[in-house]
Amino acid sequence: MKIGIVCYPTFGGSGVVATELGMALADKGHEVHFITYNQPVRLDFISHHLHFHQVLIEEYPLFQYQPYELALSSKMVEVVQTYELEVLHVHYAIPHAYAAFMAKQMLKEKGLNVKVVTTLHGTDITLVGSHPTYKTAVEFSINNSDVVTSVSNNLKETTNKLFNIKKDIQVIYNFIDTEKYDKAHQQKCKRIAIAKPEERILTHISNFRPVKRVEDVIRIFAGVRKEIPAKLLMIGEGPERAKAENLAQKLKISKDVLFLGNSDEVAKILCYSDLFLLPSQTESFGLAALEAMAAKTPVISTNTGGLPEVNINGITGYLSNLGDVDDMAKNAISILKDNAVLEQFKNNAKEHTKRFSLENILPVYEEIYKSCYQSKV
Numbered sequence: 001m002k003i004g005i006v007c008y009p010t011f012g013g014s015g016v017v018a019t020e021l022g023m024a025l026a027d028k029g030h031e032v033h034f035i036t037y038n039q040p041v042r043l044d045f046i047s048h049h050l051h052f053h054q055v056l057i058e059e060y061p062l063f064q065y066q067p068y069e070l071a072l073s074s075k076m077v078e079v080v081q082t083y084e085l086e087v088l089h090v091h092y093a094i095p096h097a098y099a100a101f102m103a104k105q106m107l108k109e110k111g112l113n114v115k116v117v118t119t120l121h122g123t124d125i126t127l128v129g130s131h132p133t134y135k136t137a138v139e140f141s142i143n144n145s146d147v148v149t150s151v152s153n154n155l156k157e158t159t160n161k162l163f164n165i166k167k168d169i170q171v172i173y174n175f176i177d178t179e180k181y182d183k184a185h186q187q188k189c190k191r192i193a194i195a196k197p198e199e200r201i202l203t204h205i206s207n208f209r210p211v212k213r214v215e216d217v218i219r220i221f222a223g224v225r226k227e228i229p230a231k232l233l234m235i236g237e238g239p240e241r242a243k244a245e246n247l248a249q250k251l252k253i254s255k256d257v258l259f260l261g262n263s264d265e266v267a268k269i270l271c272y273s274d275l276f277l278l279p280s281q282t283e284s285f286g287l288a289a290l291e292a293m294a295a296k297t298p299v300i301s302t303n304t305g306g307l308p309e310v311n312i313n314g315i316t317g318y319l320s321n322l323g324d325v326d327d328m329a330k331n332a333i334s335i336l337k338d339n340a341v342l343e344q345f346k347n348n349a350k351e352h353t354k355r356f357s358l359e360n361i362l363p364v365y366e367e368i369y370k371s372c373y374q375s376k377v
Helices: 013-027 068-083 093-109 135-143 153-162 178-186 214-225 241-250 266-271 287-294 325-336 339-356 358-376
Strands: 002-006 031-036 050-054 087-091 115-120 147-150 169-171 200-205 230-235 257-261 275-278 299-302 317-320
Touching: 002 013, 002 068, 002 093, 013 031, 013 050, 013 087, 013 115, 013 287, 013 358, 031 068, 050 068, 068 093, 087 093, 087 358, 093 115, 093 135, 115 135, 115 358, 147 153, 147 358, 153 169, 178 266, 178 287, 200 214, 200 266, 200 287, 214 230, 214 241, 214 275, 214 325, 230 266, 241 257, 266 287, 275 287, 275 325, 287 299, 287 339, 299 325, 317 325, 325 339, 339 358
Parallel strands: 002 031, 002 087, 031 050, 087 115, 115 147, 147 169, 200 230, 200 275, 230 257, 275 299, 299 317
Antiparallel strands: none
């Protein structure tokens, strides 16, 4: 099949999932075309079936904000026509589903019928899409997609609650390429470069937005460090980084907190880790938690959004109420203080990720594309 994938080319979960999906489809022989404003950060052109088409926006003084949606929909039309694409898979409702609808209408006038699959990832619905400024357009775009999927049951329920959705929403969980994390573990992890032998290593990976509550990460670590020698790895960039750095200094733990910025070597970093901290205000799914578990790293998280569908309380880690940093620190200590307990949680986490393996999820997407193609015939 010939498939177009539209996503944000960033370190965020939706971009990562879209990129990994495209590469996996290309590995199976499908022709995949990425359409976005920059090359996705995890895109690796190891297959001749992969293509990237950059959306360029011309500067024009009339516009205070350049109309990306127009440029994107026009680029979709161009790529569909040139390469005879059969399906456009857009990740994130804003602005991708809306731009895809416009592209589809333009292509209809040219006698072409491309199918649109829209995958909802979370903040496009819960934080942005539900805003009165965008709500009508998002609702319209979802209802006019040929297929709609969401990454968790919780997100499906939230979408149906916030919008008048007439389409059936199919839940397809985010997936993980477990082999990548297995390979990272097979290479010897040089923990000594980060921590002393007696120290535990805790990790947080995010885009450091307010919803990620990175100051809670620092407070949880401070609680753990009172009882257990430890280091904290903070991976990512974003508006809340300075607050987290200031809090670490205020709590006098900054020498044990390492801010490493963005990284495309997540598997290697998680190889060092004993515990993953994710105290988010909400997560539609929690891809970062799943990546941690694939690397045999148990998770301490909130019980919000789709996280209870990923992190199983008392088995792969622990769930706590939003903002309850004392409970999260207590749960972290209970895992870290005993080697046997820690090893059991690590094994449980790794075993649980089999449910979300690429081998299980990829055929589901292929069936969706196939159904779109068959409905065209």
